[in-house]
Amino acid sequence: MQGITGPEIIAATKYLAAALAMGLGAMGPAIGEGFAAGKALEGMARQPEMRTDLLMSMLIGQAVTESTGIYSLVVALILLFVVG
Amino acid sequence: MGEHLGEKLILTVKIGGYPISLDLITVLTSWLVMLILVLGALILRRGLRPPEEEPTKAQAFLEWVVGTLQRQLGAGFGSRELGRRLFPLVATIFLFVLLSNWLSIIPGLQSPTADLNVTLSLAIMVFLLSHYFGMRQKGLLGYAKGFIEPKMIFPLSLILNFAGELAKPISHSFRLFGNVLGGGILIGIIFSFMPLVVPAVLHAVYDLFIGAVQAIVFAFLAVTYINIAVER
Numbered sequence: 001m002q003g004i005t006g007p008e009i010i011a012a013t014k015y016l017a018a019a020l021a022m023g024l025g026a027m028g029p030a031i032g033e034g035f036a037a038g039k040a041l042e043g044m045a046r047q048p049e050m051r052t053d054l055l056m057s058m059l060i061g062q063a064v065t066e067s068t069g070i071y072s073l074v075v076a077l078i079l080l081f082v083v084g
Numbered sequence: 085m086g087e088h089l090g091e092k093l094i095l096t097v098k099i100g101g102y103p104i105s106l107d108l109i110t111v112l113t114s115w116l117v118m119l120i121l122v123l124g125a126l127i128l129r130r131g132l133r134p135p136e137e138e139p140t141k142a143q144a145f146l147e148w149v150v151g152t153l154q155r156q157l158g159a160g161f162g163s164r165e166l167g168r169r170l171f172p173l174v175a176t177i178f179l180f181v182l183l184s185n186w187l188s189i190i191p192g193l194q195s196p197t198a199d200l201n202v203t204l205s206l207a208i209m210v211f212l213l214s215h216y217f218g219m220r221q222k223g224l225l226g227y228a229k230g231f232i233e234p235k236m237i238f239p240l241s242l243i244l245n246f247a248g249e250l251a252k253p254i255s256h257s258f259r260l261f262g263n264v265l266g267g268g269i270l271i272g273i274i275f276s277f278m279p280l281v282v283p284a285v286l287h288a289v290y291d292l293f294i295g296a297v298q299a300i301v302f303a304f305l306a307v308t309y310i311n312i313a314v315e316r
Binding site: 073074 | 255259304
């Protein structure tokens with residue numbers, strides 16, 4: 001049986017690392033954004049006339065919270081496409 | 085399109101002995117965006133009527149766009165004068181990013197904002213502007229003192245402030261870049277094995293909706309960063 005060569009180890013590790021990076025990195029922003037949406041819904045239920053303002057603020061806040069998830073996406077992409 | 089990720093059309097030019105490489109697709113698509121914006125502005129400008137006459141539908145739409153932009157972005161500035169000075173810049177950033185994100189709906193075209201160079205240059209521009217206006221507002225000494233606050237933990241506060249300032253353009257650029265590129269890759273992958281209905285839906289969600297939200301966030305954060313540097 002042939003031994004496992006170096007490049008194969010690198011390829012296997014990079015796929016595993018990319019999957020871990022994106023998978024674990026997706027958990028945090030999802031929880032945070034769901035929480036923000038819940039709070040926004042509470043506010044909208046309490047004061048329906050503020051609906052648009054609350055919606056806009058919620059979307060902006062969620063987009064900023066999303067950024068750490070995007071960082072892990074970028075890391076995963078770097079691992080997949082840039083690492084030799 | 086995953087295969088296309090590694091392929092770029094790179095044009096290497098030597099300027100003064102230094103090789104400069106340009107990503108042709110990014111340059112051409114951003115020129116296309118600029119062309120659309122400038123031509124659109126010129127064409128819409130022709131149809132404008134003086135305030136006494138009743139506005140046409142196109143003019144009413146244009147007034148609504150500018151009015152909304154002014155209220156959301158321009159009013160975000162602390163001082164009215166800074167708002168009036170910088171509103172064209174921020175509105176341009178917003179329109180450029182919005183149109184760039186939406187450009188990938190046209191089949192065959194790629195968003196210029198899917199290139200880190202574009203987003204990073206916009207973020208660096210905002211960063212330099214914020215520090216420039218901060219220095220103008222507070223004077224060089226007052227501005228430098230802002231980095232040493234809070235004084236109790238002196239060396240630590242300097243490091244923290246530096247790190248915070250550096251993190252701003254990085255997060256600013258990477259957020260937009262990651263969202264647009266990630267959406268593009270996702271659409272490309274799905275397109276390769278389900279070319280019929282699903283990519284259209286994905287385009288609507290990822291390009292239109294997320295593109296619009298990210299453009300709003302980018303411009304809004306630009307306003308906020310400049311505001312933070314000028315206040316305090």
